[in-house]
Amino acid sequence: xxxxxxxxxxxxxxxxxxxxxxxxxxxxxxxxxRAARDVLEREREAVRAGSPPRDAETLxxxxxxxxxxxGKSSLRPVYNLTGTVLHTNLGRALLAETAIEAVVEAMxxxxxxxxxxxxxxxxxxxxxxxxxxCELTEAEDATLVNNNAAAVLxxxxxxxxxxxxxxxxxxxxxxxxxAFRMPDIMARxxxxxxxxxxxxxxHEKDYKAALESDGVALLLKVHTSNYRIEGFTKxxxxxxxxxxxxxxxxxLVNDLGSGTLVDLTRWGLRREPTVREAVSEGADLxxxxxxxxxxxxxxxxxxxxxxLIAAINRxxxxxxxxxxxxxxxxxxxxxRLYRDPDRLAERLPTLRLLARRHDEIAALARxxxxxxxxxxxxxxxxxxxxxxxxxxxxxxPLDTLASAGLAIxxxxxxxxxxxxxxxxxxxLPIPVIGRIAEGxxxxxxxxxxxxxxxxxxxxxxxxxxx
Numbered sequence: 048x049x050x051x052x053x054x055x056x057x058x059x060x061x062x063x064x065x066x067x068x069x070x071x072x073x074x075x076x077x078x079x080x081r082a083a084r085d086v087l088e089r090e091r092e093a094v095r096a097g098s099p100p101r102d103a104e105t106l107x108x109x110x111x112x113x114x115x116x117x118g119k120s121s122l123r124p125v126y127n128l129t130g131t132v133l134h135t136n137l138g139r140a141l142l143a144e145t146a147i148e149a150v151v152e153a154m155x156x157x158x159x160x161x162x163x164x165x166x167x168x169x170x171x172x173x174x175x176x177x178x179x180x181c182e183l184t185e186a187e188d189a190t191l192v193n194n195n196a197a198a199v200l201x202x203x204x205x206x207x208x209x210x211x212x213x214x215x216x217x218x219x220x221x222x223x224x225x226a227f228r229m230p231d232i233m234a235r236x237x238x239x240x241x242x243x244x245x246x247x248x249x250h251e252k253d254y255k256a257a258l259e260s261d262g263v264a265l266l267l268k269v270h271t272s273n274y275r276i277e278g279f280t281k282x283x284x285x286x287x288x289x290x291x292x293x294x295x296x297x298x299l300v301n302d303l304g305s306g307t308l309v310d311l312t313r314w315g316l317r318r319e320p321t322v323r324e325a326v327s328e329g330a331d332l333x334x335x336x337x338x339x340x341x342x343x344x345x346x347x348x349x350x351x352x353x354x355l356i357a358a359i360n361r362x363x364x365x366x367x368x369x370x371x372x373x374x375x376x377x378x379x380x381x382x383r384l385y386r387d388p389d390r391l392a393e394r395l396p397t398l399r400l401l402a403r404r405h406d407e408i409a410a411l412a413r414x415x416x417x418x419x420x421x422x423x424x425x426x427x428x429x430x431x432x433x434x435x436x437x438x439x440x441x442x443x444p445l446d447t448l449a450s451a452g453l454a455i456x457x458x459x460x461x462x463x464x465x466x467x468x469x470x471x472x473x474x475l476p477i478p479v480i481g482r483i484a485e486g487x488x489x490x491x492x493x494x495x496x497x498x499x500x501x502x503x504x505x506x507x508x509x510x511x512x513x
Contacts, residue, residue, distance in 0.1 A: 054100035064107035130491030133439035141396035146380040186350035192368035198334040198347030203236035211264030213238040216249040219269035248281040289329025298331040306335020314402040342397035343381035409451035422505035452491040
């Protein structure tokens with residue numbers, strides 16, 4: 048076979064076409080040259096396989112397209128229409144505008160992160176939040192690390208890190224996402240697990256018997272936020288555990304997991320124990336997350352007794368788990384919103400989305416139905432449908448929120464068509480993530496607030512479905 052490689056432009060010739068020049072301006076000459084070589088290598092393989100050679104302008108456009116695709120971040124914004132508000136795989140809580148503005152400002156300049164402006168000496172980064180956290184929780188002292196798993200790890204390592212016994216009910220030995228198990232982190236922390244009770248029932252006498260063991264360092268209470276046992280159950284409440292711990296001279300650690308600073312019933316949600324309540328019930332230390340119900344960035348809080356917080360801060364592991372200035376800034380701005388609970392739902396996206404009314408969401412679905420149907424074309428039917436949202440990230444696992452959305456079905460009933468649609472939605476400039484169930488793609492609109500931007504984003508959907 049006679050292969051005409053001479054018709055393929057050289058690297059220099061390719062770099063002279065207008066699209067390649069535009070690419071060099073945007074991405075730099077080194078990266079554009081590398082991309083040109085890749086395009087020409089693929090072109091040679093295609094010509095060798097029998098395809099006719101393409102001109103430099105066509106290859107230049109391909110070069111620019113390659114660079115644009117490789118220049119996109121894999122960490123892209125998406126439309127979360129899954130119905131799960133705090134979706135771990137989609138980044139959990141959305142930050143409040145005040146927190147976003149504060150982070151942008153912190154990125155632009157140096158900040159007094161560990162510098163005391165009053166004394167001119169080295170400061171402590173936790174000081175930026177300590178007083179505010181204590182004000183909101185009524186704890187003696189507070190510190191923070193990069194997530195709640197780290198908070199639990201650091202607390203256990205500090206109090207029981209050399210084989211000290213940690214007593215916990217079998218019904219609270221939880222596993223959370225990513226196969227993270229409480230017994231595993233206790234072992235990594237150097238604590239010795241002492242299980243008491245049974246899966247569904249644990250009594251005060253079980254803790255009393257375990258406290259007679261040698262080397263007990265703490266009682267650990269774990270809020271089972273990601274599941275619920277119902278029926279023939281029994282658990283020992285925190286005030287009783289506090290009394291037992293004090294009598295035995297050991298600490299009570301209460302891991303709230305998600306953690307909330309306000310009573311959620313005010314907005315029609317099921318009650319969750321607040322951090323302030325856990326402190327008032329006698330826990331020596333309370334751990335909780337920053338990026339779940341609290342509505343801030345990823346972080347883990349530890350609040351409680353001043354002497355224990357001081358010991359935690361002396362642990363060498365604390366430095367490895369500390370947070371940076373951006374998260375500290377976002378957390379400070381988020382926590383300040385809690386000083387004005389009357390307007391909290393207006394300003395905190397997590398609470399605003401969780402408290403959103405069904406009739407408001409249903410009206411949004413009706414307004415979008417025709418526009419979405421037009422974008423999908425005649426192969427699909429689009430109906431307004433009621434659906435059930437959930438909080439997510441392990442919070443209130445059995446509770447659902449009445450919601451509404453769009454139910455999309457292929458007219459031919461093909462599962463392949465539905466998967467192709469889901470794939471095309473993910474390939475949009477701003478990917479759209481819904482959920483497929485019982486032959487239907489459901490777009491739960493609880494987390495959608497800009498309907499016009501969403502509809503405009505669907506403009507390129509036709510090509511993806513072709």
